[in-house]
Amino acid sequence: MTDIVIGNGWILTPDGLVRGEVAIEDGIITNIGEKISANRVIDARNGIVMPGLVNAHTHLGMTLLRGYADDVPLERWLNEYIWPVEAKLDEIDVYAGTLLGCLEMIRSGTTTFADMYIRMDGAARAVETSGLRASLSYGMIGDESRAERELKTGKEFVKKWNNAANGRITTMYGPHAPNTCSPEFLTRVRECSDRDGVSIHIHLAETEAEINEMKSKHGMCSVRLLDKIGFLGPDVLAAHCVWLSPEDIKILKKNDVKVAHNPTSNMKLGSGIAPVPELLKGGIVVALGTDGCASNNDLDMFEEMRMATLLHKVHKLDPTVISAREALEMATINGARALGIDAGVIAVGKKADIIIVDTNKPHLTPKHDLISHLVYCAKGSDVSTSIVDGKILMENYELTMLDEMKIMADAEKVARDLISRVA
Numbered sequence: 166m167t168d169i170v171i172g173n174g175w176i177l178t179p180d181g182l183v184r185g186e187v188a189i190e191d192g193i194i195t196n197i198g199e200k201i202s203a204n205r206v207i208d209a210r211n212g213i214v215m216p217g218l219v220n221a222h223t224h225l226g227m228t229l230l231r232g233y234a235d236d237v238p239l240e241r242w243l244n245e246y247i248w249p250v251e252a253k254l255d256e257i258d259v260y261a262g263t264l265l266g267c268l269e270m271i272r273s274g275t276t277t278f279a280d281m282y283i284r285m286d287g288a289a290r291a292v293e294t295s296g297l298r299a300s301l302s303y304g305m306i307g308d309e310s311r312a313e314r315e316l317k318t319g320k321e322f323v324k325k326w327n328n329a330a331n332g333r334i335t336t337m338y339g340p341h342a343p344n345t346c347s348p349e350f351l352t353r354v355r356e357c358s359d360r361d362g363v364s365i366h367i368h369l370a371e372t373e374a375e376i377n378e379m380k381s382k383h384g385m386c387s388v389r390l391l392d393k394i395g396f397l398g399p400d401v402l403a404a405h406c407v408w409l410s411p412e413d414i415k416i417l418k419k420n421d422v423k424v425a426h427n428p429t430s431n432m433k434l435g436s437g438i439a440p441v442p443e444l445l446k447g448g449i450v451v452a453l454g455t456d457g458c459a460s461n462n463d464l465d466m467f468e469e470m471r472m473a474t475l476l477h478k479v480h481k482l483d484p485t486v487i488s489a490r491e492a493l494e495m496a497t498i499n500g501a502r503a504l505g506i507d508a509g510v511i512a513v514g515k516k517a518d519i520i521i522v523d524t525n526k527p528h529l530t531p532k533h534d535l536i537s538h539l540v541y542c543a544k545g546s547d548v549s550t551s552i553v554d555g556k557i558l559m560e561n562y563e564l565t566m567l568d569e570m571k572i573m574a575d576a577e578k579v580a581r582d583l584i585s586r587v588a
Contacts, residue, residue: 167195167203168555174209174521175535177216178511182535187214189517192555197513207550207560211525213535216509217276217518217553218466219500222366222404222425222454224282224304225266225291226259229580230459239372239434247459251283253586258579259287265576267295268567269464273545276518276553279402279425279454279504281339281366285322293330296558296566298518300504301326302339302366307350316353323363333554335363335505337402342368343387344378348394355396364400364505370413371405372436388413397422402503404454406444407437414440414447423450423503426495428472430456441477442486452503453495465545470496474540489540521550 169189175182176197188196188203234246259282270278277298280288285303292299303322305315319338327336338361340346340354358365370376370387379387388409391397399421406417406424417424426441444451453469455461470492477487501509508516524532528542551559558566 167201169205169207169517169552169557170201170203171207171209171214171519171521172200174212174214176214176511177536182213187511187519189519189552189555192517194511194513194515194517194519197511205557207521207557209521209550212521212523212549213539214511214519214521215539216497216501216511217520217551218274218496219452219504219506219509220270220275220278220454220464220466221402221423221452221500221503222427222456223266223278223280223464224457224459225278225280225464226254226262226282226284226288227457227459228266228269228464229258229262229576229583230457231462233459233584235462239374239436242434249587250583253583254284256284256287258583259284260291261572261576261579263288263291264294264567264572266458266464267291267297268564268569268572270297271295271551271558271564271567272548273465273467274520274522274548274551275464275466276520276551277500277504277506277508279337279366281341282457286325289322289326289329289334292334294567296333296553296556298333298506298508298516298553300335300337300364300366300506302337304339304341305346305350305354306341307346307354309347312347312350316350316357319354320357320361323357323361327361327363331554337364337366339366342371342375343390344375344382348383348390351391351396352394355394358400364402365396366402367404369403369406370408371431373408376408386410386413388416392416392420399423400505404456405431405436405439407431407439409440409444411443414443414449417444418447418449421450423452425452425454425503426473427454427456427461427469428476429469430460432472432476433462434460438476438480441473442481445487445491450499450502451495452500453492466496467539467543467545467547470540489537492540493536517552517555519552520548522547523549
């Protein structure tokens, strides 16, 4: 008998919204539309059954720094606040912060995320506990003084955790950025990635300062240097990509690089506006990310979709730029493609990473266009049910696997202890 059937809701399929049922067996979507007997029936009345959202770039351990250093210029933000605290982080801290982030994601409809941070054994254990799906990488600073140590840590993490938690955890190599890693280090990372068959997650062209530094050091911008050394490829997830030239976009397309757009973080830190309309027009896969909670403050991907549409409309003075449908694709199927996961769409044979959005809310009434509502009206708090790998993590707003009060209390204590170590 089928494990789970979700019925009585609107189903968001590639062809639009349809009525019917979704059947799940062994973590896979096995049927759409037909009435089937199941061990468990979920009533999605007044709900939209849709793919879980994919957060393609974050640093989940930074939930501990939420609100710690706001409205500060980037260089001061890093040098005076973030880096001194991160130097004190241990694995227990990162476990607590990541688990808090996982809790927030389950509550707000994210079922999969890509994470780059430090003390990543703690992050992986949190993902294992939470039931979420994640692609994890240890963030490596590849300068001469610590290149060997960093690469060793990155290799060990990749091998230890790849395909762990019944395949819910995959790993990537995480060189931090072109201006914090030497070309020689990045070449070695590419060799390791090819050898181990895992992808690469990197910050790229995030700030004008990065581009100026690269031109000063190497006589060319970040994208051109990475292309020159053979680093780029279809397995590269490049976060931010704000400061791109038209030629850079052609290079990314040529190499089939995937881009993680982080509109809220880019706005908050004053980094600039990524040329997303141009990237999409160029046929590049663009996903969405929140970045860490120190530079965004929350992990609500519904909010991120809304920001992605509105930011580019006002920047281009064109209300047709980045439609609701495009933003929804960026947060679902494009995110799955960027992470190499067979999910992001409600279709037979895909992974059963599914959420239900409760539309019985004042701000989702009247229901003229529910797809538009998902982007312009819905909030993470409207998610009533979250399913990952065919396992129910939340049903009718009730968590099934995590102790919410304990996780929040633990994170509060760990965060206060962490800050006291820096003072």
